[in-house]
Amino acid sequence: MKEAEVKIHGQTAGLLTQDDTGYHFFYDSGYLNLPEAEPVSLTLPLNEAPYNSRFLFPFFDGLIPEGWLLHIAEKNWKLNPRDRMELLLNTDTCRK
Numbered sequence: 001m002k003e004a005e006v007k008i009h010g011q012t013a014g015l016l017t018q019d020d021t022g023y024h025f026f027y028d029s030g031y032l033n034l035p036e037a038e039p040v041s042l043t044l045p046l047n048e049a050p051y052n053s054r055f056l057f058p059f060f061d062g063l064i065p066e067g068w069l070l071h072i073a074e075k076n077w078k079l080n081p082r083d084r085m086e087l088l089l090n091t092d093t094c095r096k
Contacts, residue, residue, distance in 0.1 A: 018085040026050035
């Protein structure tokens, strides 16, 4: 299983995971209780229930570099271009 801690303004907002059944995102319960909590994306509104998908959620997929930058990452780190979660984790696009 692969996982990524998702932060907003330095605060842990949730966890994105990938397993044999697909992708899962859930908000941290402590984050949900904050009065200033904001959603990671309009497509992933604040919710206690986990989000599940067979494919990487479009918001997170959109964080993966494209074009020449993606090509450099794939070549230098020997990443599989079809492993979207691995690309997301290794291109360090989730950190702010």
